[in-house]
Amino acid sequence: MTEKNRDQDFLQTSDQHLPVSSKVSPTPFVKPLPDRIILNSVWSGLDRKAGAIIEFTARQLRVRASTWVIGTVGLMLMLLLLATYAEAMVEGIDPVDDDGDSEDWDEDGYPLGQERKWGTSDWNSAEFPGSGVFVSDEWLNWNQADHTGNHTYRGNAVITSYTWIGSPPNSQNKGWAQVGNFSDCTEYEEEYDLQIGRSCLTSDGDIRFNGLIQVNGTVGVESEKWYQYLEWGEFVGASDIPIPQDPRSMYIDEDGFDIDVASGETSQGFDDDGDCIRDWDIISSRTSNPEFIWEDYFMSDSNRNGIDCDVELVFDREGNLISIEADNMVDEDPSEDEFVLESLHRGFVLAVGKVAFLFLLGIFIPLFLATGLIRDEMASGTMYYLIGKPIHRAEFFIYRILGFMSISAPYMVVLALLVGLVTSFIGPGDSLFRFQDLTVWLIIGITAALVLLAYSATFSALGVISKKFGIYIAMVMGVWEFIMAFFSLLTSGQSKIAWLSVSHWGLEMVNSAALIAWPDSGYYDIIGSGLFNSSVVFSIFWNEPVIVPGSPIGSLLVSAFFLIFYIGVWVLIGQSFLGRREID
Amino acid sequence: MIPDPEQVGNHSPASFQVDQSVPAVMLDHVSKWYGQVIGLNDVSLAIGGGVTGILGPNGAGKSTLFKILVGRLKPSQGTVRLFGIDPWRNPAPYSRVGYVSEGEKLYDWMTGHDFVSTLARLYGFTRDQASARADHVLEFVNLSDVAHKQIGKYSKGMRQRVKIAHALVNDPDLIILDEPLQGCDPVARTTIMNVIREIGAMGKTVIVSSHILSEIERITEQIVILHNGRLLALGNLHAIRGMLDKHPHRILLTTDSPRELAARTLVVEEVHGVRFPLPEQLEIQTNDLNAVHSVLPSLITSSGLRVSSIQNPDDNLESLLAYLMEGRA
Numbered sequence: 001m002t003e004k005n006r007d008q009d010f011l012q013t014s015d016q017h018l019p020v021s022s023k024v025s026p027t028p029f030v031k032p033l034p035d036r037i038i039l040n041s042v043w044s045g046l047d048r049k050a051g052a053i054i055e056f057t058a059r060q061l062r063v064r065a066s067t068w069v070i071g072t073v074g075l076m077l078m079l080l081l082l083a084t085y086a087e088a089m090v091e092g093i094d095p096v097d098d099d100g101d102s103e104d105w106d107e108d109g110y111p112l113g114q115e116r117k118w119g120t121s122d123w124n125s126a127e128f129p130g131s132g133v134f135v136s137d138e139w140l141n142w143n144q145a146d147h148t149g150n151h152t153y154r155g156n157a158v159i160t161s162y163t164w165i166g167s168p169p170n171s172q173n174k175g176w177a178q179v180g181n182f183s184d185c186t187e188y189e190e191e192y193d194l195q196i197g198r199s200c201l202t203s204d205g206d207i208r209f210n211g212l213i214q215v216n217g218t219v220g221v222e223s224e225k226w227y228q229y230l231e232w233g234e235f236v237g238a239s240d241i242p243i244p245q246d247p248r249s250m251y252i253d254e255d256g257f258d259i260d261v262a263s264g265e266t267s268q269g270f271d272d273d274g275d276c277i278r279d280w281d282i283i284s285s286r287t288s289n290p291e292f293i294w295e296d297y298f299m300s301d302s303n304r305n306g307i308d309c310d311v312e313l314v315f316d317r318e319g320n321l322i323s324i325e326a327d328n329m330v331d332e333d334p335s336e337d338e339f340v341l342e343s344l345h346r347g348f349v350l351a352v353g354k355v356a357f358l359f360l361l362g363i364f365i366p367l368f369l370a371t372g373l374i375r376d377e378m379a380s381g382t383m384y385y386l387i388g389k390p391i392h393r394a395e396f397f398i399y400r401i402l403g404f405m406s407i408s409a410p411y412m413v414v415l416a417l418l419v420g421l422v423t424s425f426i427g428p429g430d431s432l433f434r435f436q437d438l439t440v441w442l443i444i445g446i447t448a449a450l451v452l453l454a455y456s457a458t459f460s461a462l463g464v465i466s467k468k469f470g471i472y473i474a475m476v477m478g479v480w481e482f483i484m485a486f487f488s489l490l491t492s493g494q495s496k497i498a499w500l501s502v503s504h505w506g507l508e509m510v511n512s513a514a515l516i517a518w519p520d521s522g523y524y525d526i527i528g529s530g531l532f533n534s535s536v537v538f539s540i541f542w543n544e545p546v547i548v549p550g551s552p553i554g555s556l557l558v559s560a561f562f563l564i565f566y567i568g569v570w571v572l573i574g575q576s577f578l579g580r581r582e583i584d
Numbered sequence: 585m586i587p588d589p590e591q592v593g594n595h596s597p598a599s600f601q602v603d604q605s606v607p608a609v610m611l612d613h614v615s616k617w618y619g620q621v622i623g624l625n626d627v628s629l630a631i632g633g634g635v636t637g638i639l640g641p642n643g644a645g646k647s648t649l650f651k652i653l654v655g656r657l658k659p660s661q662g663t664v665r666l667f668g669i670d671p672w673r674n675p676a677p678y679s680r681v682g683y684v685s686e687g688e689k690l691y692d693w694m695t696g697h698d699f700v701s702t703l704a705r706l707y708g709f710t711r712d713q714a715s716a717r718a719d720h721v722l723e724f725v726n727l728s729d730v731a732h733k734q735i736g737k738y739s740k741g742m743r744q745r746v747k748i749a750h751a752l753v754n755d756p757d758l759i760i761l762d763e764p765l766q767g768c769d770p771v772a773r774t775t776i777m778n779v780i781r782e783i784g785a786m787g788k789t790v791i792v793s794s795h796i797l798s799e800i801e802r803i804t805e806q807i808v809i810l811h812n813g814r815l816l817a818l819g820n821l822h823a824i825r826g827m828l829d830k831h832p833h834r835i836l837l838t839t840d841s842p843r844e845l846a847a848r849t850l851v852v853e854e855v856h857g858v859r860f861p862l863p864e865q866l867e868i869q870t871n872d873l874n875a876v877h878s879v880l881p882s883l884i885t886s887s888g889l890r891v892s893s894i895q896n897p898d899d900n901l902e903s904l905l906a907y908l909m910e911g912r913a
Contacts, residue, residue, distance in 0.1 A: 049705070060691070382687075385750070388656070388681075389706035390675055390707060390708070582658055
């Protein structure tokens with residue numbers, strides 16, 4: 001351009017519209033350097049651009065204080081959980097008397113389990129094994145005043161006439177009223193009550209008694225004294241030799257599970273301690289009416305399957321265990337070390353996998369770190385450094401998320417490995433290392449990664465959709481996911497509303513993993529929630545996969561595909577909005 | 585696509601043939617509105633080769649123009665082409681563009697070398713190539729000695745230079761610099777101006793914006809003037825200077841004896857008149873600024889009067905704009 005031309009150009013203002021070409025300087029001569037790379041299209045050298053942005057994003061996250069705060073909080077949470085777990089495992093579980101039969105409620109020195117076997121009451125200190133028991137045949141009706149006959153009576157009543165009176169010799173039962181050398185009743189005793197085992201002569205010459213007594217005569221109650229009663233029957237089971245008292249510890253963990261789900265047998269279980277079967281021969285020999293002893297005589301077949309003292313296993317058509325119904329007092333007091341510890345261990349693995357990895361870390365790490373992946377760059381004005389390059393914005397969106405994943409996914413994997421290794425080493429079992437748990441941890445890791453990816457894609461896209469409100473919408477979504485996660489957990493995945501959340505599908509994957517690694521999960525779940533109330537941890541944190549019933553692998557794959565689909569949709573949404581977003 | 589984190593492999597560069605007939609930058613009736621506010625108003629422009637200064641006061645539309653050029657904003661109307669390609673739809677031309685925005689924000693946690701080499705990899709360079717290129721451009725902008733210091737510890741001038749280095753790392757054909765001298769001290773300004781001139785001398789197309797006429801004057805003669813979003817004029821700065829010189833100019837002197845000095849200056853033929861805006865000020869009015877300036881020093885010396893300052897209030901962008909606006913009216 002000559003000076004003259006320039007002068008002329010200067011005089012031309014925009015009001016004088018000129019063809020653009022007339023103002024164009026001579027086309028620049030560009031001499032490319034030998035090693036210069038000019039990309040044919042933005043879709044060239046993707047690997048290098050991806051590597052650069054992923055690395056850049058990872059470094060950017062590493063220098064942010066919030067990354068370290070969240071990472072430290074997550075680590076501390078895991079260490080705290082591990083410490084609690086290790087304490088439980090190392091100290092073991094104190095034996096628990098699940099059926100309560102080690103108690104001695106009447107304080108007669110015989111625990112409930114022993115009294116139960118002997119058919120004596122643990123609520124009556126006068127009665128105990130060997131003391132014999134009164135078995136009622138008949139009682140005085142409300143319109144009757146007295147009864148005549150030769151019986152063993154029990155009551156708080158009056159003997160108006162008798163030909164013979166007595167009590168069995170050497171009976172240890174403290175319920176027998178004293179006979180012979182009757183003293184006069186006090187005014188109070190005549191008017192009101194007597195102590196158990198006491199008898200006395202009234203001013204009318206009758207004999208008042210409270211307790212057991214053998215009489216051949218007429219016995220009755222005074223109509224105006226409401227507290228008096230009378231029944232007659234037999235006294236059976238008394239032993240001349242005192243029965244030794246069993247130690248209470250004998251009735252703790254004395255009736256473990258004798259069930260083998262894999263056998264497929266429907267009637268299983270064994271009454272190890274004999275408190276269901278009891279010794280009916282002994283009891284029958286003591287009374288002609290054994291059905292009237294104090295326990296419900298139906299207890300031996302309370303599951304009504306026609307088999308006494310068994311455990312009935314109910315399977316569906318596919319052979320899955322769906323229910324366990326035990327007769328009373330069968331397999332009711334297992335060893336805590338055998339069942340509870342295993343149940344606790346599995347419950348811990350699933351609780352940590354679901355609550356700590358999926359709910360807490362899975363939601364909060366992306367919420368705090370991924371929402372600003374794009375939004376913060378736009379807000380701070382540094383975005384153009386990254387996208388003012390031959391790189392498509394759609395690419396950029398993906399690379400940023402991958403950069404986030406390059407920090408968060410290894411963090412999750414390391415945490416999962418840490419918890420997985422510790423629990424597999426110190427968990428219950430005969431082997432040194434619980435290899436079967438690795439499957440669960442592996443799938444927990446994969447699920448955590450998918451959930452992280454799903455949330456990071458969602459929250460990043462929300463940050464792009466609205467620079468101002470994106471974070472708030474993300475927070476609302478985070479809360480929704482958190483609530484749905486617990487909702488899905490509490491409804492065992494049955495709630496269809498919870499299906500509208502990422503967390504439900506993550507939980508489904510973990511449930512499937514548990515069933516793959518521990519095929520007897522159903523057994524632990526049913527026992528835990530149904531028969532054995534002291535161990536429900538596993539039942540709370542596990543439920544049968546519901547997406548493809550009966551097929552844990554099917555449920556796992558469907559859930560994983562759903563999450564991948566969900567991630568794809570949000571990535572497309574984020575890319576679309578970023579592609580159209582103006583960057584001031 | 586599998587990310588290549590090592591990035592040490594050999595890349596076979598795909599050559600992008602420069603279309604000689606296409607200008608680096610072309611805008612055809614481009615307008616941009618921000619709601620009710622107009623940022624750019626029907627601008628048609630083509631730029632290619634050498635350094636072009638974009639002049640305009642704050643709010644004239646310089647940054648809007650640049651943001652449209654680099655695809656940060658979508659024009660509300662009109663056509664934009666970078667090397668013949670619409671940058672909003674296709675970021676491919678950015679392989680040939682270097683852009684420095686007016687914002688000061690940088691990644692303070694990175695070193696200068698990290699910053700330049702990391703961003704260089706977004707052009708598809710391998711890690712080694714990017715590092716070598718970063719060394720090269722940092723040396724070019726005189727930052728080699730602080731290349732491995734964190735950007736957060738850089739002075740303002742260093743920060744501007746590292747931004748320029750990042751814009752040069754891909755050996756671009758078009759370099760867009762938005763207010764590169766803003767906030768820099770005189771030494772940094774001189775360094776950056778030298779850098780820009782050198783780039784221009786290398787045959788690159790450089791577009792540099794400023795709202796200070798004297799800055800642009802030291803860099804280039806080719807200017808585009810924007811005002812209120814409109815293209816006011818474009819052409820050679822010398823020519824505009826000449827036009828201004830033929831227009832009444834003021835020279836403002838601060839002296840203890842303004843009236844005595846006025847009497848002496850009025851004998852100069854080119855002086856049309858004098859005013860005393862303040863008791864200690866003398867305003868000389870002339871149509872030939874250069875002629876008056878050539879005699880003024882000897883005149884002051886011979887008078888023996890004390891003059892503490894000499895200013896040219898009309899030698900600025902505002903005056904230029906006022907003149908141009910007058911001309912349009």
